[in-house]
Every structure is written in C-alpha cells, then in structure tokens.
Amino acid sequence: MTTSNPSSSGSNEGMHAVTERTARRCAEAALFMRDHVLSLVSHDLRSPLNAIHSWAYVLERKIDATDATAQRALEGIRNGVDQQVKLLESIVDTTRAETRTLVLESAPFALRPLLDETIGDAREALAARRDVTIEPRSSLDSQQLDGDRERLAAALWLLVIFAVEASASGATVTVDASVDASMFQTTVTYRPSPAALTDPALPHVLENFARAQATHAREASRISWVLGLCKRVAEAHDGAFEQGEWADGQPATLRLRVPLSGA
DSSP, X not given: OOOOOHHHHXXXXXXXXXXXXXXXXXXXXXXXXXXXXXXXXXXHHHHHHHHHHHHHHHHHHXXXXXXXXXXXXXXXXXXXXXXXXXXXXXXXXXXXXXXXXXXXXXXXXXXXXXXXHHHHHHIIIIIHHHTOEEEEEEOOSSOEEXXXXXXXXXXXHHHHHHHHHTSOTTOEEEEEEEEOSSEEEEEEEEOOOHHXXXXXXXXXXXXXXXXXXXXXXXXXXXXXXXXXXXXXXXXXXXXXXXXXXXOTTSOEEEEEEEETTOO
C-alpha cells in the first residue's frame, strides 16, 4: 500500500502556485511592456509629424499657387501626415487603452506579508536557480497600505525579478522596504551584468528581446521597456517609479514609492 507524504504534497502544491503566479506575472509584464512601447512610439512619431505638417504650410506660402505639380506635392505631404496621425489614433492609442487608465481595486492590506510573499516567489521562480541571494532589509511591521494589492505585488515582483535577471551567479540583490508618515518605499539594489541578463545558457523568466533591450543605452532617463508595469502601477497609485543609471558591475537601483493612503 502506497501512502502519500503530506509534506511533499504541500511542497508540490506550493511550487505549482509559484509557477502559476510567475506565468501570470510574466504575461502582465509583457502586456504593460507592449503598451509602454506603443506609448513611446505614439509620442515620438507625433513630434516629427507635427513638424512636417507645419513646414508644409510654410512651403505653401512660398510656392507659386499656379504650380500644379508643387501644389499636388504639398497636398500629398499633408494627406500622408493626416493618415499617419489617424493610424496612431485608431491603432496605437486604441491598443494601449487597456492599461492607459488603470483600474484599481483598492482595499487596506498589510505590507509585510506582501513583501515576504513577493521575495519568496522571486526566489523560487529564478533566484535559487541562478544562485542569486535576495536579501531583505525591511523595517516593516504591521503597517498597512490602502491600494490594489495584486497590482502592487506584480510591480514589486518585477522589480526583484529584473534585478535577479541582471545579476551574475553568486551575486546579492538587496530589497530595502520602509514606511514613513505617508509613503511606502521599496528600493532594490543590484550590480548589473549585461552578460548575465542576455546569456541564453542561464535560466530566465522574462522575454529575450525585453532583456536585450534593457542593456541598451537609455534616452532622456527613460526606463527599460520591461519595467513599464512598475511605472504604470506606481503612477496609478499617485506614486512614482525610478530606474537608476547602471554600469557593468556597479551598484544600481530600482525604486518604487506609493502613498499609504492610496490613489
């Protein structure tokens, strides 16, 4: 007669739950990354299109009104600009509508269990497999935050997972969490290794192209695409997200700040 091991059964169930949450978190990160990229595309395309449109009117005043060929060329320029703007409005802006206005399901919840669960999931999902240590440095006790727990859990998980993805084997990722009179703040510190972030021989959970893009130089302090979820969740709670500059092997930070009172 075969008997089951309750301890083993509970461990398997726990691992299965972590695997499910990891898959969900990765899908959420990909969704917000897509919409973050679309937002950048929409913004960056509109500026040159507006300039082209304005210069077309300048040229219109300089070109002979009786020159039919020149007038057709100007009309073609204006029509092309209008078509591009309509494409941005009908395709890009509509596609990212799902995350542009982020609906929150706010309720009071304890911060310490949230942090512990998030770090535990990150350890099981990737850190243990990469031999990366996650070191919590928390002054949290029984403090609560009035916000969307699930959204904040996803944002915190992504902070930690990204730092683990970018860390070499044997490295340590520190997670500092604190609360002051009005704000909850989490700062993740790590020493980034572009080689570890993109090495196909290492285990990963985030998408290949997202990790590769994160190694590129950032313009105007823009965040890496894959961290779009962190930015949107923080802003939806009237908070802020910051990705510090990084250099290979030098300390770098990811910081999320959210008011305790909620949005």
